[in-house]
Amino acid sequence: MTEDADAEARRLDRAHVFHSWLAQRDLELPIVAGGEGSTVWDHAGNRMLDFSSQLVNVNIGHQHPAVVAAIQEQAAQLTTIGPPTANLTRGRAAERIVAKAPAGFRKVFFTNGGADANENAIRMARLHTGRDTVLSTYRSYHGNTGAAIVATGDWRRAPNQYARGHVHFFGPYLYRSEFWATTPEQESERALHHLRRVIQAEGPQTIAAILIESIPGTAGILLPPPGYLAGVRAIADEYGIVLIFDEVMAGFGRTGRWFAFEREDAVPDLITFAKGVNSGYVPVGGVLISEPIAATFDDRVFPGGLTYSGHPLAAASIVAALDAMESEGIVDHARHIGESAIGPGLRALAETHPLIGEVRGEGVFWAMELVADRATREPVGPDVIARLKGELTSRGLVPFAAENRIHVVPPCVVTEDEVARAMAIYDEALTSVESAL
Known part of the structure; x- marks a missing residue:
């Protein structure tokens, strides 16, 4: 050329x-x-x-040759199949993802990308708790669909305020502290106090979920200070709130860990992912679902779905990508x-x-x-x-x-x-x- x-x-x-x-x-x-x-x-x-x-x-x-080859091989066998089917490649992809998750996660809901992963995690949290409000930080990006863009904290939410029940709070950012903190420990303690007060002011009984990026990416790669993620976990437990960690950008190797939240002893209830799970070779994302939330839908229809959920080409790319990342x-x-x-x-x-x-x-x-x-x-x-x-x-x-x-x-x-x-x-x-x- x-x-x-x-x-x-x-x-x-x-x-x-x-x-x-x-x-x-x-x-x-x-x-x-x-x-x-x-x-x-x-x-x-x-x-x-x-x-x-x-x-x-x-x-x-x-x-990466292994991922390219896996997509080619799957395309020769079966290019697409609808979600209401059992497919071996899709099952293997889900198995590989669950294997990287903490104990207590057993199901994966596949989406087309990170935004609709966050959309569906919010939906699961609301249905599981019977509550409506979602808390997320001002310095955040969660995607460009209805609820995901309103959960986003930066300027892009302003022309897209079409979803209900979203409240924002300030997360930790020591370099530009909102809390007059001078040490990481102060920033963590004061940011957690701020979150607790927002929950109390909004009414804990109204709050379905806290949605945060384990490490905010687009907002500035803001590594949380020691104790912050664990503190958010404790507050969510205290008030019966579902904790969602958005690992769309930070997950699957980006931080030198499979998941960014592994830097701290804090396990969420839902994990959203996309991007690094297959390096974007085929559009895909998903939600890792903890056992209590998955059980909510054992005998209750989950009112959500996508035509391309668990697409076999995407699934094949996930299997190959995660296997290569592991072996290499x-x-x-x-x-x-x-x-x-x-x-x-x-x-x-x-x-x-x-x-x-x-x-x-x-x-x-x-x-x-x-x-x-x-x-x-x-x-x-x-x-x-x-x-x-x-x-x-x-x-x-x-x-x-x-x-x-x-x-x-x-x-x-x-x-x-x-x-x-x-x-x-x-x-x-x-x-x-x-x-x-």
Whole structure:
């Protein structure tokens, strides 16, 4: 393929494709024709390091041969079948997922992605408790469907307020503490007190669920301080509230663990997942259901379903992806590369670049928070982020930007050499932007 194919791709995209979260006029989007591991390229062969994992989902890397082969083999056998059937591949996928979950989980409800996983988890919690209200944090993203977008805390919920019964609260974020905290312990204690007061003010008897990301991703890769997740679990137990952990972005290797909540002794009642479970090779998501909630529907119809729930191509990709991640030690590698390369590399950048206010993360799940002034922690404006994105892209790196942050989120299979190249690119791009400012 040649530059002519790139031109044709751009022409067709501009003419006919309507893109999410973007104003449509004059879009100049990167062209991706192929990929392997942590690298993508256009039709002309220009290669780029993918340190976005696209939308933080290509955990196993691009075009893993075992996953591609599993999809091809399943397509040759049976391309699709409806949910009201028993299918061996679907059953194996559910078995693999349950095997990674904590004790007490026995069922998986498959969805088409993360948003409808959260939709159905909310539905299960409401039916299980007979209550209506769902609590979620302001700094969060749970998807772009009815209840999921209203559960989301950021700006995107405002034009989409069509679902009932949602209340927001502040989660922990020590760098910009809402609680005047100066230590992680203070932040955890005060954030938990705030949550308890919100529950009491709303009326515990009205609250069906607390829905939180184990580690908020799009909102800034906000690692909860010690004791916070366990504290939320204890509060949920005290008031008979279902606890839902959204692991859509953080799950299946991203943090160097199978699930992000494993960093703390806190087990939820429902776990939502998507993205990393099969690295997005085929659209899929789901809800891991604890035994008490699953039993609610033993003799009661669950009023929900999707045409493509447990699609066999998606199921085959899950089986292959999880087996490969297990046999190749990919989750352990993600933890190691975060500890030995990404974390030290970002902290070294923070020492030399005044634009970086804080770096935080684990595994292959990191963020650089950029500030105009380290003393006041004033965030940089969108013009600075746009310029930095341009500098990174021109140097051969696919960035992930959100508000005043650059998220460093390569595939779990990224190598130390690739991390070193990326750190050099971040260094050059930051230097260029700082000199212009």
